[in-house]
Amino acid sequence: MKEMTLYEKVANDMSHLIDSGTFSPGDRIPSVRSLNRQMRVSIATVMEAYRLLEDKGLIECRPQSGYYVLSATPRKGAEIELSKPSSRPSTVTVSDLVMMILKDSGNPKLVQLGAAVPNPELLPADRINRAMAAVTRRHGIKNISYEFVAGYDGLRTQIARRALTAGYTITPDDVIITSGCQEAIVLALRVICRPGDTVAVESPTYYNFLQAIEMMGLKALEIPTHPRDGISVDTLRYAIEHNRISACLCITSFNNPLGSCMPDLKKKELVDLLASHDIPLIEDDIYGDISFSGQRPKAAKAFDKKDNVILCSSFSKTIAPGYRIGWTAPGRFRREIERMKSVTNLAAATPQQLALAEFLANGGYDHHLRKIRRIYARHVHLMSESVIRHFPEGTKVSRPAGGYVLWVELPGGIDCLEMYERAVKKGISFAPGPIFSPRQKYRHFLRLNAATWTDDVQAAIKTLGAMAGRKAR
Numbered sequence: 001m002k003e004m005t006l007y008e009k010v011a012n013d014m015s016h017l018i019d020s021g022t023f024s025p026g027d028r029i030p031s032v033r034s035l036n037r038q039m040r041v042s043i044a045t046v047m048e049a050y051r052l053l054e055d056k057g058l059i060e061c062r063p064q065s066g067y068y069v070l071s072a073t074p075r076k077g078a079e080i081e082l083s084k085p086s087s088r089p090s091t092v093t094v095s096d097l098v099m100m101i102l103k104d105s106g107n108p109k110l111v112q113l114g115a116a117v118p119n120p121e122l123l124p125a126d127r128i129n130r131a132m133a134a135v136t137r138r139h140g141i142k143n144i145s146y147e148f149v150a151g152y153d154g155l156r157t158q159i160a161r162r163a164l165t166a167g168y169t170i171t172p173d174d175v176i177i178t179s180g181c182q183e184a185i186v187l188a189l190r191v192i193c194r195p196g197d198t199v200a201v202e203s204p205t206y207y208n209f210l211q212a213i214e215m216m217g218l219k220a221l222e223i224p225t226h227p228r229d230g231i232s233v234d235t236l237r238y239a240i241e242h243n244r245i246s247a248c249l250c251i252t253s254f255n256n257p258l259g260s261c262m263p264d265l266k267k268k269e270l271v272d273l274l275a276s277h278d279i280p281l282i283e284d285d286i287y288g289d290i291s292f293s294g295q296r297p298k299a300a301k302a303f304d305k306k307d308n309v310i311l312c313s314s315f316s317k318t319i320a321p322g323y324r325i326g327w328t329a330p331g332r333f334r335r336e337i338e339r340m341k342s343v344t345n346l347a348a349a350t351p352q353q354l355a356l357a358e359f360l361a362n363g364g365y366d367h368h369l370r371k372i373r374r375i376y377a378r379h380v381h382l383m384s385e386s387v388i389r390h391f392p393e394g395t396k397v398s399r400p401a402g403g404y405v406l407w408v409e410l411p412g413g414i415d416c417l418e419m420y421e422r423a424v425k426k427g428i429s430f431a432p433g434p435i436f437s438p439r440q441k442y443r444h445f446l447r448l449n450a451a452t453w454t455d456d457v458q459a460a461i462k463t464l465g466a467m468a469g470r471k472a473r
Contacts, residue, residue, distance in 0.1 A: 007048035010041060014049065018058055018069055027069045029059060055370065057292040057377020070378050080258075080396045080409050082232070085203035085222030085441065089243060092214035092438040098207050101420075104429045111460040112449065114429040116256055116405050118317050119379075119451040122372045128320050128359050135354035143354060146347045149338050151177025151327070154357040159327055162360070166288055167302030168311075170329050176337060177327050177348045181286045184312035184328035186212050187344065188282045189247065191336040193218050197246040200239060202231045204407070204436035204445070206256045206284070209249055213438070220438040221245065227398045227407065230255060230262035233269045240277050247280050253297045254287035257407045257436055257447040259400025261297055268303040275308045280333065285313045286326075287403040289369055292377040297402075307331030315356060317403075318369065323352040376404045376451065383450040386458060390465030404451040410444045410468050417443065419467055426467075428460045 004012065014035075017023050030038060032046045039046075050067055053059045059067050105115040136143050150156065156172035163170050178184040185208075193199065195217035201209060203222035213220050221239055224232045231250055239245065252262045252270070262270065274281045285299045301311040310333055314326030325348060330337045359365070384397050387408055394411040410416065416432040423430060433445030448461075 006041060007045045007052065010035070010039060010045060010049035011052040013039075014053060015056070015058060023069045028065075029067050029069060031066055054374050055293055057374065057381065060374065060378060070381050080227045080398050080407060082226045083203045083222075083224050085224060085437070086439060087239070089198040089219040089221040090438050092210050092218075092220050094207060094210045094435050094438065094440065095214050097417075097440070098211055098435050101429070101431060101435060104424055107429070110424065110427055110429045111456050112429055113457070113460060113464075114431040114447075114449065116431075116447075116449050117321060117451065118372075118404070119375075122375060122451075123321075124319060124359070124364075124368055127364070128355060131358040131362070132351065132355040135358050136351065139354060143351050145350060147177070147350045147353055148347050149176070149342050151175070151348055152350065152353040152357060154361070155325075155353045156327075158357050158360040162365075163329070165296050166285065167298030168304070174329050174331075174334070175327055176330065176334070176341065177325065177353060178312075178314075178341065179326065179345060179348045180316060180324045181284060181312050181314035181326040182208055182212075183341075183344075184310075184314075184326050185209065185249070185282060185284060187337050187340050188280070188310045188312065188328065188330065188333070189213070189216060189218070189249070191333055191340050192247045192280050192282075194246075198243060200236060200245050200248040200279075201438075202250055202255055202258075204257055204433070204442055205249075206251065207431075207435040209284075210435075210438055218246075222438065225255065225258060225260060227258045227260050229266060230258075230260040231270065233266060233273060236270070237273055240273070240279065245277075245279055247282055248274055249282045249284070250300070251284045251287065252300045253285060254290065254400060254403035256287065256403065257398075257405050257431070259398045259403055259405060259407065261291075261401055262300070264298055264303075267298065267300040271300050271303040271305075271309060275304075275306045278308075281309045283309055283311050285311055286317055288313070289318055290373060290376060290404065291402040292373055292380075293401065301329065304331065310337075318372065319356065319359065319365075320352070323356065324349070325352050325356055373402075379453040380404060380406065380450045382453050383448060383457070383461065386461045387448070387465070390462045392465070392469040395468070404449065406448045406450050408446050408448060410446070412444055414444045414468055416446045419446075419464075422467055423464060426463055428463060430464065 035046045036043050156175040160170050160172045198219045200221045202225040223236050283300045301309045311329040396409040398407040420432045431447040433442030434440035
């Protein structure tokens with residue numbers, strides 16, 4: 001095991017003091033110079049230690065004031081348990097419900113806690129707009145021409161370079177640009193599956209996955225998923241032995257809605273299990289860059305020895321959701337996915353590809369990620385604490401280590417679909433639990449978007465808590 005550096009030891013000591021309650025949320029911790037004297041280490045060491053604690057979302061620096069605690073161990077008993085879905089494949093019936101929720105998500109009169117969209121104030125609007133202006137001037141005709149099927153080679157090169165941060169190596173030729181991550185997922189499902197086939201999914205899982213499965217006439221087999229460690233590989237192994245499964249679709253790093261992140265060993269176990277049965281893994285890695293720690297988790301693709309993982313991602317959660325630029329590294333399915341894309345939409349939009357390539361090539365993306373990771377960690381913590389404070393006794397909240405969504409379990413007897421109707425009348429939207437299950441389970445669960453933390457959002461959480469409290473009595 002790698003020996004800790006001095007600054008890591010200092011950070012570990014301070015983390016222990018925070019976890020033990022010696023320093024509580026909102027407390028000011030010792031200044032850099034104070035800790036430098038107390039621990040007899042250099043100022044540079046303390047600065048590195050505090051930077052590491054910031055990356056983990058434990059503290060924040062307030063200009064002219066010092067460092068303050070953000071995060072502490074959540075209230076005992078408040079963590080959500082392993083899900084317990086049905087062990088049989090089922091048809092999916094969520095589209096009508098999802099479309100209703102999506103319609104409300106576009107209503108500017110509502111406080112939007114439903115759609116998992118990034119905080120617009122944290123998007124690098126000025127830099128990406130300058131990049132767009134630069135490529136428009138420079139490329140002329142190319143800017144308004146097709147970048148057929150695979151996409152712009154400059155962007156594919158940048159994606160291949162960044163793959164190293166997620167633990168795997170690919171070449172630009174291994175990448176296909178898509179119109180968002182969802183198109184990459186749909187292309188993979190269409191290539192692998194036929195109507196009536198079964199797809200293994202996490203439970204709960206992202207509702208747009210379920211919509212795609214429903215529209216293609218496929219069946220979904222829900223696999224129990226832990227809010228910390230992700231999908232149960234043991235249960236998946238049993239399911240494979242007793243069902244004919246055509247594909248497995250997972251968000252292995254910061255699942256939506258749970259926020260779970262599979263440890264490396266479990267990712268390897270998952271990849272090896274599926275490869276041994278020749279079942280493709282469709283991996284959505286869209287939240288992988290938004291890790292609250294300083295370490296970006298490896299993608300499951302990093303453990304793929306047989307080109308059996310179709311990795312899908314995009315820049316929608318970190319740079320420009322409106323650009324609708326995603327990508328896939330489909331391994332041995334590249335030829336089939338290229339053909340499917342050629343008859344689906346032929347090519348992704350060219351100007352956006354050029355601008356993103358320019359933005360990534362000019363550097364600064366990692367600095368941008370460090371900034372938004374700290375802020376999202378703070379917002380998730382603040383919303384989690386607010387939910388525990390204002391929602392009825394017995395409420396449980398997920399503890400994500402990345403992304404920006406929270407999965408909330410309310411006391412039994414509360415129907416979140418009924419609560420949703422009342423919330424919309426009060427000017428608030430959220431994502432009710434049933435849309436995250438093919439059988440519309442999780443009726444007393446809801447997902448909240450914690451990307452933005454404002455007075456209006458804080459008031460909305462308090463209102464939702466009061467609604468749930470009245471129903472719980």
